[in-house]
Amino acid sequence: MAEYYVGLMSGTSMDGIDAVLVDLQDSSPKLIAARVLDWPADLHRRLTALIEQPGDISLAELGRVDAAAGEAFADAALAVIRDSGVDRANVRAIGSHGQTLFHAPGDTPPFTHQCGDPNRIAQRTGITTVADFRRRDIAAGGQGAPLAPAFHQAVFASPRRHRAVLNIGGMANLTLLPAGGTASGFDTGPGNVLMDAWCQRRLGKPFDADGAWAASGRCLDDWLRTLLEHPFLRQPPPRSTGRETFCADWLNEQLARLGGEPAAADVQRTLLEFTVSSIADALLRYAADTEQLLVCGGGAHNGALMRRLGEHLPGLDVSSTAAVGLHPDWVEAVAFAWLAKQTLDGRPGNLPAVTGAAGPVVLGAIHPA
Numbered sequence: 001m002a003e004y005y006v007g008l009m010s011g012t013s014m015d016g017i018d019a020v021l022v023d024l025q026d027s028s029p030k031l032i033a034a035r036v037l038d039w040p041a042d043l044h045r046r047l048t049a050l051i052e053q054p055g056d057i058s059l060a061e062l063g064r065v066d067a068a069a070g071e072a073f074a075d076a077a078l079a080v081i082r083d084s085g086v087d088r089a090n091v092r093a094i095g096s097h098g099q100t101l102f103h104a105p106g107d108t109p110p111f112t113h114q115c116g117d118p119n120r121i122a123q124r125t126g127i128t129t130v131a132d133f134r135r136r137d138i139a140a141g142g143q144g145a146p147l148a149p150a151f152h153q154a155v156f157a158s159p160r161r162h163r164a165v166l167n168i169g170g171m172a173n174l175t176l177l178p179a180g181g182t183a184s185g186f187d188t189g190p191g192n193v194l195m196d197a198w199c200q201r202r203l204g205k206p207f208d209a210d211g212a213w214a215a216s217g218r219c220l221d222d223w224l225r226t227l228l229e230h231p232f233l234r235q236p237p238p239r240s241t242g243r244e245t246f247c248a249d250w251l252n253e254q255l256a257r258l259g260g261e262p263a264a265a266d267v268q269r270t271l272l273e274f275t276v277s278s279i280a281d282a283l284l285r286y287a288a289d290t291e292q293l294l295v296c297g298g299g300a301h302n303g304a305l306m307r308r309l310g311e312h313l314p315g316l317d318v319s320s321t322a323a324v325g326l327h328p329d330w331v332e333a334v335a336f337a338w339l340a341k342q343t344l345d346g347r348p349g350n351l352p353a354v355t356g357a358a359g360p361v362v363l364g365a366i367h368p369a
Contacts, residue, residue: 001025002023002025002090003023003024003025003092003341004021004022004023004024004032004084004086004090004091004092005021005022005024005091005092005093005094005095005337005338005340005341006019006020006021006022006077006080006081006091006093006094006095006127006337007019007020007022007094007095007333007334007335007336007337007338007340008073008076008077008094008095008096008097008121008333008336009097009332009333009335009336010039010073010097010098010099010116011100011169011170011171011297011332012100012169012170012171012191012193012242012243013169013170013191013192013193013196013298014039014044014047014048014051014099014170015036015196015206015207015298016036016037016038016039017036017037017038017039017072017073017076018034018036018329018330018332018333019034019035019036019037019076019077019079019080019333020032020033020034020080020330020333020334020337021033021034021080021081021083021084021086021091022334022337022338024337024338024341027154027155028155028325029155029326029334029337029338031326031327031330031334032084032086033080033081033083033084033085033086034080034327034329034330034333035076035079035080035083036329037072037075037076037079039072040068040072043065043068043069043072046061046064046065046068047065047069047099047101047115050062050065050101050115051100051101051102051243052243052247052248052249054101054102054244062115065115066115066116066117067117067120069098069099069115069116069117070115070116070117070118070119070120070121071120071124072116073096073098073116073118073120073121074120074121074124074125077094077096077121077124077125077127078124078125081125088125088126088127091127092127092128092341092344093127093128093129093130093340093341093344094121094122094125094127094128094129094130094337094340095129095130095131095133095336095337095338095339095340095341095343095364096116096118096121096129096130096131096336097114097131097133097332097336098114098115098116098118098131098132099114099115099116100112100113100114100242101113101114101115102242102244103134103144103145103240103241103242103244104244105138105142105143105144105145105240110138110144111135111138112134112135112138112144112145114131114132114134116131118130118131118132118365118367119367121367122367122368122369125369126369127369128344128366128367128368128369129366129367130339130340130343130344130364130365130366130367131364131365131367132364132365133147133336133339133343133349133363133364134147134363136350136361136362136363136364137350137355137357137361137363139361140350140357140358140359140361141356141357141358142238142350142352142355142356142357142358143238143239143240143355143356144240144355145173145187145240145355146167146173146175146185146186146187146240146354146355147335147339147349147350147355147363148165148167148173148175148331148332148335149165149175149183149184149185149351149354150183150339150342150348150349150350150351150354151334151335151338151339152165152175152177152183152185152335153175153177153183153351154338155326155338156175156177156294156321156324157177157183158177158179158292159179159180160179161179161291161292162177162178162179162287162289162290162291162292163177163179163290163291163292163293163294164176164177164283164287164290164292164293164294165177165185165293165294165295165296165321165331166279166283166293166294166295166296166297167191167295167296167297167331167332168191168192168275168279168295168296168297168298168299168300168302168305169191169192169297169298169299169332170190170191170192170193170196170242170243171187171188171189171190171191171193171241171242171246172187172188172189172190172191172275172278172279172297172299173185173186173187173188173240174186174188174279174282174283174286174287175354176286176287176290178287178289182353183351183353183354184237184286184351184353184354185237185351185354186237186238186239186240186282186286186354187239187240187241188233188278188279188282189230189232189233189241189246189274189275189278189279189282190246190271190274190275190278191275191297191298191299192207192275192297192298192299192302193243193246193247194246194251194271194274194275195207195208195214195268195271195272195275196208197247197248197251198251198264198267198268198271199213199268201248202264202267202268207298208268208302210301210302210303210304211272211302211303211304211305212303212304213265213268214265214268214269214271214272214304214305215269215304216265216269217263217264217265217266217267217268217269217270218266218269219266219269219270219273220258220262220266220267220269220270223254223257223258223270224270224273224274224277226254226257227254227270227274228274228277228278228281232245233278233281233282237286237354237356238354238355238356240355251271255267272302272304272305272308273308275299275305276305276308276309276312277312279309279312280309280312280313283313284313290316291316291317292316292317292319293309293313293316293317293318293319294319294320294321294323294324295309295318295319295320295321295328296320296321296326296328296329296331296332297328297329297331297332298329300320300321300328300329301328306318339363339364340364342362342363343362343363343364343366344366346362347362348360348361348362348363349361349362349363349364350363
C-alpha cells in the first residue's frame with residue numbers, strides 16, 4: 001500500500017519552493033508529482049533583505065515574513081497534491097525545510113534559523129507537518145547541515161561502487177558513499193550563489209543559463225588563487241556554510257582587491273572555476289577513490305560547470321542523479337519528505353559522521369493535522 005509524503009524545499013539560491021509528492025513505501029522513493037512555486041515578488045524581496053541585511057531587521061518584520069513564508073509553503077504543498085491526483089487524506093505528512101535566514105553553527109552558542117511557519121502549513125493543508133529539522137542536530141553538538149546525506153546513503157549507496165553525491169544549489173555539498181562503508185559529507189563552499197548574484201547584477205537575469213556567459217569569458221587565474229585561499233575551504237569536516245559567508249558583500253570585497261573591475265564575463269568564468277575547483281579539491285582530498293559522482297540541484301543543468309567538473313576529475317563518471325532514477329531537480333525536496341517519515345517513525349535523521357553531532361537524533365518538530 002502506498003505511503004505518501006510531501007517534501008518542501010527552498011535553498012540558499014531562493015529561486016522558488018520545490019514541492020514533491022512521493023511514495024515512500026519502499027526503499028526506492030517513487031516520485032508521483034513535482035513542481036516549483038515561485039516566491040511572491042514582494043515576499044522574495046523581504047526574505048532577501050532579511051538574509052543580506054540581518055542587522056537591520058525588526059521582530060515585527062521577522063514575524064510577518066515567517067507567517068507569509070508559511071502561507072507560501074502551504075500553497076506549494078496544496079498545489080503539488082492537486083497535481084498528483086492523490087486524495088489529501090492519504091498524505092501521511094509534509095516535511096518542510098523552511099527558508100534559511102541565518103546559519104551560524106560556529107557562533108557561541110551555535111544556532112540556525114529557518115522561517116516558514118509550519119503551524120500554518122498544517123492548518124491550511126490539514127496534514128501533519130514536520131519542520132525545524134536542523135536545530136536538534138545543532139543542540140546535539142552538530143553543524144545542523146548538511147542533512148540530506150542520510151537520505152543519500154539510504155537511496156544512492158552501492159555495495160560495489162564508491163560513489164559521491166554532489167548537490168549544487170546556492171551552496172554545494174558532498175556526500176561520500178564508499179562501497180560497503182560509512183557515509184560522510186560536508187559543504188564544499190559556494191555553488192551557484194556567487195554566479196547567480198553576478199549574473200543578476202550585470203545581466204539582470206537570475207542565473208547564467210547552461211553556463212553560456214561564463215564559457216564566453218576567461219578565467220582570471222591570479223584572482224582565482226586568491227578566492228581559493230578562503231579559510232572555510234581549508235577547514236576540515238564537519239563543516240557547513242551559507243550566504244552569511246559567501247554573499248554579495250564578500251564578492252564586492254574580493255572585486256575591490258583587483259583595483260579595477262575586469263570584463264564581466266571574465267568575472268563570471270572565474271566564479272564558475274571557483275565553484276568547480278573548491279568541489280574537485282574537496283573530493284580529491286577526502287575521497288580520491290570515488291568512481292561515480294552523482295550531481296543534483298540547479299548546478300546539474302549548468303553545462304559549462306558540468307564539463308569543467310569532468311575535466312577537473314578525469315576518469316570519474318560524472319552524471320546527474322537521473323542516472324540512478326531520481327531527477328536532479330527534486331532530490332533535496334524528496335530528502336525532506338524522507339526525513340519527515342524518519343521523524344514520524346521515531347528514527348534518527350542525522351549522520352553524526354557528517355554533522356559532528358554527539359550521536360544520532362530524531363530531527364524536527366511535529367505539528368499535527
